[in-house]
Amino acid sequence: MDFSLFREVVKTRRSIREFTDEAVSITDIEEIIDCARYAPSDTNSQTWEFIAVVNRDKIKHVEDFTWEKLHETAARAEQKGLKREAKLLIKSFGPYATAFSGAPVMIVCLSTPYASKFRDKIFDPISFVEPEVWEEEGLKSSCLAAQNLMLAAHAKGLATCPLTGPVLLAEDKLREYLHIPEDRGVTMVIALGYPAISPKAIPRREVADILRIVE
Numbered sequence: 001m002d003f004s005l006f007r008e009v010v011k012t013r014r015s016i017r018e019f020t021d022e023a024v025s026i027t028d029i030e031e032i033i034d035c036a037r038y039a040p041s042d043t044n045s046q047t048w049e050f051i052a053v054v055n056r057d058k059i060k061h062v063e064d065f066t067w068e069k070l071h072e073t074a075a076r077a078e079q080k081g082l083k084r085e086a087k088l089l090i091k092s093f094g095p096y097a098t099a100f101s102g103a104p105v106m107i108v109c110l111s112t113p114y115a116s117k118f119r120d121k122i123f124d125p126i127s128f129v130e131p132e133v134w135e136e137e138g139l140k141s142s143c144l145a146a147q148n149l150m151l152a153a154h155a156k157g158l159a160t161c162p163l164t165g166p167v168l169l170a171e172d173k174l175r176e177y178l179h180i181p182e183d184r185g186v187t188m189v190i191a192l193g194y195p196a197i198s199p200k201a202i203p204r205r206e207v208a209d210i211l212r213i214v215e
Helices: 001-010 026-036 057-078 083-097 117-123 131-156 163-177
Strands: 049-053 105-111 161-165 185-193
Touching: 001 117, 001 131, 026 049, 026 131, 049 057, 057 163, 105 131, 131 161, 131 163, 131 185, 161 163, 163 185
Parallel strands: none
Antiparallel strands: 049 105, 105 185, 161 185
């Protein structure tokens, strides 16, 4: 394995919000998800599932109800006297929250309930943690798979953008529209397609600022 090649994939990945009209093949989607499923997970629980929406009309519908919820939130803020904040919510956050709208594919990343022999035979019998902690464990592993997905897409010449806006604003609508079971967590939405732009790298914090070595 060549570390320099891997580092190049990691360092050149960008969050892209503008896509071409070129379709993404089902084969490419399947191969990307194949890479995603090799992410590490707590006791190999593999707490992830994915929904790939490839119908542009359906993606547009998700965009529409996300904007609807955004305007409702802004209206409530205005009623509280927060007119400036409401305006910024729509003008600044809105385009970020709906950046999936121009992509030919929208992938909804789900987390499944954490289950393992450790939980069945040890953790639950001794009330190791509160039940909601297991939801967090599933979410953590799902996020690891999402990173694999985005790196795999970039290696194929595709672009992605991870988004939590649709989840924060309209998770209930998203669940209803895509028939997402109640016991699944909605981790994020990832826009997927061929990039229409090639943005420069943004500054990153230095390693010395984020790493502490304990000897």
